[in-house]
Amino acid sequence: MSEAMEAEFDTVAQWTAQVAADLGPEFHIPAACRGSGSPAALDWLIDQMRLAPGQVLLDCGAGVGGPAAYAAMSRSVLPVLVEPELGACRAARTLFDYPVIQAAGGALPLADERFDAAWALGVLCTTADQQTLLDELRRTVRPDGRIGLLAFVAHRDVPPNQLEDNNFPTPSRLVELVKDAALEVEHWLCTVDLPAIPPEWTEREEAVTEALADRHGDTRAWQLAERQSKRIARLLEDGTLTGELLVLRRG
Ligand SMILES: C[S@@+](CC[C@H](N)C(=O)[O-])C[C@H]1O[C@@H](n2cnc3c(N)ncnc32)[C@H](O)[C@@H]1O
Numbered sequence: 178m179s180e181a182m183e184a185e186f187d188t189v190a191q192w193t194a195q196v197a198a199d200l201g202p203e204f205h206i207p208a209a210c211r212g213s214g215s216p217a218a219l220d221w222l223i224d225q226m227r228l229a230p231g232q233v234l235l236d237c238g239a240g241v242g243g244p245a246a247y248a249a250m251s252r253s254v255l256p257v258l259v260e261p262e263l264g265a266c267r268a269a270r271t272l273f274d275y276p277v278i279q280a281a282g283g284a285l286p287l288a289d290e291r292f293d294a295a296w297a298l299g300v301l302c303t304t305a306d307q308q309t310l311l312d313e314l315r316r317t318v319r320p321d322g323r324i325g326l327l328a329f330v331a332h333r334d335v336p337p338n339q340l341e342d343n344n345f346p347t348p349s350r351l352v353e354l355v356k357d358a359a360l361e362v363e364h365w366l367c368t369v370d371l372p373a374i375p376p377e378w379t380e381r382e383e384a385v386t387e388a389l390a391d392r393h394g395d396t397r398a399w400q401l402a403e404r405q406s407k408r409i410a411r412l413l414e415d416g417t418l419t420g421e422l423l424v425l426r427r428g
Pocket residue numbers: 186209210211212213214237238239240241242243244259260261262265280281282283297298299300303304306310
């Protein structure tokens with residue numbers, strides 16, 4: 178993993194949990210979703226994956242655990258978090274009380290068909306191991322369970338020296354990856370078609386970002402992580418990248 182990704186997914190993840198813990202419980206989920214999950218995207222996935230109370234949900238590449246906590250809050254699922262970065266694992270344990278396993282999505286230390294459902298949000302483009310990650314999600318979810326993805330895809334080449342550590346698939350490559358994992362697309366939505374994010378959510382997220390900048394703004398880790406997320410935001414704005422939500426099931 179590059180220094181920028183390490184900064185974002187490890188160091189800043191831990192700082193984020195500390196800031197959220199200091200600001201109070203209403204900040205925990207928005208802070209821990211700074212990785213990629215928005216309430217509108219999560220609501221759509223929760224509905225389309227038909228998540229139901231008591232179901233066990235694998236959150237693969239869970240980051241600080243915000244999306245899993247959101248699903249537990251809104252649909253009473255029982256999340257299990259898998260995350261390779263120690264700092265993010267610690268951050269998730271600071272804010273939430275779910276099992277957290279430190280592992281990579283391409284080699285899950287988990288039994289076959291153990292989960293009712295799984296999702297990987299904003300994870301695919303951060304790893305070269307995309308096929309094995311999808312294969313592992315398929316293996317660990319029960320045969321009629323759903324798999325949710327938030328995938329950032331590239332519609333043209335990402336300019337050089339921008340985000341060379343990321344692996345953004347093209348839309349057709351994403352379709353191929355899904356097919357090669359013996360999965361089928363059940364639902365697909367581009368995130369631009371989602372409803373707006375509630376203002377109170379945005380305000381809380383911004384308060385967390387301000388507190389992080391106040392405390393850590395002069396550090397290299399914060400500057401690298403900020404540069405990374407600003408570059409992605411710019412590429413989303415100019416249409417080079419789009420965020421795609423997919424619900425998959427076994428073919
Ligand atoms: C953009 S963040 C998204 C975090 C979280 N899913 C969210 O939506 O808030 C990507 C996460 O994927 C994790 N990651 C990177 N490579 C991975 C892999 N091979 N398997 C599982 N997770 C991975 C990173 O450590 C990071 O926490």
